[in-house]
Amino acid sequence: MDLGSWKCLLIVLAGFSMFRSFCHSEKAPYYTFVHEATSAPHILYYDYIIIGGGTSGCPLAATLSQDASVLVLERGGSPYGNPKITNIANFADSLSDTSPDSASQQFISEDGVYNARARVLGGGSALNAGFYTHASADYVKKAGWNPELVDRSYAWVESKVAFEPPVLQWQSAVRDGLLEVGVLPYNGFTYDHIHGTKVGGTIFDRDGHRHTAADLLEYADPRNISVLLHATVHKILFTETGKPRAYGVIFEDALGFRHKAYLGSRSSKNEIILSAGALGSPQLLMLSGVGPANHLQAHSISVVVDQPMVGQGMADNPMNLLFIPSPLPVEVSLIQVVGITKFDSYIETASGLSFAYSWVHKFVREYELHLNETDQSSAVTPEAMSRAIETLNSLVTGTLQGGVILEKINGPLSTGELKLVTTNPHDNPSVKFNYFKEPEDLNRCVQGMKTIIDVVNSRAFSKFRYKYMPVKALIDLMLNLPVNLRPRHFSSAISLEQFCTDTVMTIWHYHGGCQVGKVVDYDYKVLGVDGLRVIDGSTFIASPGTNPQATVMMLGRYMGRRILYERLKEGTK
Template sequence: MDFHIFRLFRLISVAVFILHGSCYSDKAGYYSFSKDAATSAPMLSHFDYIVIGGGTAGCALAATLSQNATVLVLERGGSPYDNPTATDIGNFLHTFLNTTPNSWSQLFISEDGVFNSRARVLGGGTVLNAGFYSRAEDDYVAETGWVREEVAAAYEWVEKKLVFQPQIKGWQTAFIDGLLEVGVTPYNGFTYEHVHGTKVGGTIFDPDGRRHTAANLLEYADPQMITVYLHASVHKILFTTTGNMRPKANGVIFRDTNGVFHTAKLAAHSALNEVILSAGAIASPQLLMLSGVGPASHLADHGVEPVILDQPMVGQGMCDNPMNAVLIPSPEPVEVSLAQVAGIPHFGSYIEGGSGLSVSISLWHSFYGAVINLLNEMKLPTKTLSRFFKLLDLRVNVTTQAGRMVQKVDWPISRGHLELRNTNPDDNPSVTFNYYQEQEDLNNCVEGLSTIIKVIDSKKYSKYMFPGVTGRGLLDFILGLPINLRPRHINSLFDLKQYCKDTVMTIYHYHGGCQVGKVVDNDYKVLGIDALRVIDASTFLKTPGTNPQATIMMLGRYMGLKILRERAEFLETKEEL
């Protein structure tokens, strides 16, 4: 078929698909192109693009690439549509804290003693998170070198499918009023933009409390051009290494739930075909190392061979935005709400809040049972947890009618690293974030907590406070909960710096490990290797906006379009020749 006629046919078919896209948005039937690897994956297959990870970036990227190329998505987890009510707002904590072997949330514990969670489900972290949607700062976009107009269009593409204006009720209104009273001004109302002051952001929960995720972006995909294999755990990226030529990615090996290994290769008809890692800040550097791209001595220690490229920066620059929380028992009923409002002061901390989530005692015990099991697997002591369980039942009962406010340190300069623990890609690697190692991060935490205490003590928030209770006095509540494995110090109640260190948690915004300028170039191509990119939060030098999910999805769309333009230009040049 003539190339130009082929392109016209493809454009018409894409347009027809978009116009009739509702037939693919019926979640009961699910997407025809999504299949279980164990029952559907052939032993050998060929695609123009192989996307490792059907998460926050991967779904947007794959849906875009499918408009003019064949795409394979390999997702190690299952589908959120298999249990749609599990993603409803009322089931948020149950789904998030469910750590059974086949759950969507995989528990891991950093070397800092902080509990973390990795998504293993189509849609990635958007299936588990608190739903807040906010774009990146203008300065952030400028620093990356992205084209501003294309960034805006990519955000809008995401927003059309899965972002809503939240319904602000009593507790969140008092939270807004308290922020304004203590000087987190001006009030910017509802906006996706990152602006100083207090604002209402977007949410991926619709007015009925139903969650919409990055998996919904696959409704944009051409079903004839995309294949998604679920429960497909990638074990290794394959390379061709000929003489003195640069290594070139040419496929992957993945395993299904029956333990059968499959091979997916890049189709040979185009020099532009690529393997693209979108497995997240933990799995992307881990998979690079397991495939022989990383610090040579470290790979040798774990028996990884052959070493494709000695790249000492893989796994370096790991960073997590530290979070500290204050729980506020309320004399008044509170609505169930997740993050809807953000305080964006001029110092380096953001403030968010939520209310009314119910945590059953059995769920807490199940979660901490999983923590103890993981500690035993890691051969780490479990004594730190045992002293908390006596107070656990009493304190958890209070949380069903309470608000909580959190501060997240913006752009922390404390950095850590990731290393292999073993060669099983389904196991957690060893991750160190070095929370509050740098004094500047600690100072920002103190400012954030001090502002929260003022909000709690403000007149506008007083309806949700018991008489005689102060914001400072509530710090003791968190100190009595097993929120991490770090030691508690007797002076934590009187020294906010020590409180920050003792009660640090993750806000699940970790990034780094495959950073731009160190592991990948500005087009996210892996330095020193052909046909391999990394497009996800592992490439970030710092996390965008108050919450990164909007920008991670945007990046998938933005880079997908850029890659397709490169492809079209290459094909047109080839046709002319």
């Protein structure tokens, strides 16, 4: 698949037009403590070393800096001044950028599904579609979190990065369509995760400018924090006598020079914290000798702790969608409206897409076929047929605009594993998610697709779909698009089960690999060693809410507060 096709595919997933970008060039407000790793001394000492300045790492670092010295090692660059990140119209560009210094690092799972991981300060919040919503109360309870501190931590995040979106015509039509087909009640604008249809928050402000977890570093005490960019950690260092204890890291700067960062003392107060994401955190544990012994030995890695659960429980919420070409102009919108069904499939939408020329012709062929079938059945008047032919002619010489309605599976129940391919931390590990391995996930997808079809056929949505174009043609269109590397099954009566399997995509909500109760305890401390925690989405058993970024940011703040409280208690003994 060539780069052009990959970019077009990302536009389909995002559901909005590629408009001419403009440079949003504001500087980071905390530039005094953000530096390139090339400027760092050979040896550094800090109370806390955070590996990964991403969605959880930034709020965690900002919080810890209030009472301790903190070093953040981020393998990517700054999101500020990068129009591919900061401007809503460039969402697809940021995800499809394959340049060596891009903010996203492409990978393809062993399932044959295209994917990407963040490589930038702010992590996934610098690349995603912006939807902001909380985890459910049940999720918070199962995680063992304190509800009051959770609420305060969410509020701390929201004061910097969350906004109420403007809900325009396309989003309103999908919202009303969801209500019409029974995804009830209507809960209005809310961050809460509750059954029914709602409008969630967004990290894009009214000017279409993205706000990210990096903005939360504005809370940091600049006297106590250093953030190093393009700093790739190669290894966590452990003591060799007694129970292994993390005491430092080796990292490399952009020029290839090695540096070492150590904890300021061997006190139990000081720690190294992995916040490198669902791929990066289990990968770095393995590279440092914590993981399945046989796998590490096969890569000539000295085993510190035989931890067979590192890399296990990898899961990616499967996404399936329909692209709906629109006869009317549509606004540029990312995810705003969501239908939270009682069968645990979430329905979301985005709009403003302009289709590539070759795909216009695919749609035209499908449209023409079904018009001919409709004409033979005498179900359409000559006047309507004339208007339809005019539409066909205009499409051939113009562009095809529309949007997507997608469904995401809660959980999911299906899981896989992550393994090392090389011992180079710059390389992607191998990961398999086993989409739809569990029948319940596939059943949820089918129910979600049925709901999407009902919304497309609803009265509320009728003005945004072409007349006489049945949903079967939209399904055929998706089967013809290069959405993944999985085989296609073409049939005049393809089942929704087969459609889900053939056209599965990622919604970039993958998680697992360092799960609570298996790799870390409920304080996020790595089992079998001291002085090391993992605080990010790799610890999740399931993805929180309809979209996880709000909860990942909250977790950074939440655990920062918890760690400082522990530090204060130990200091008074």
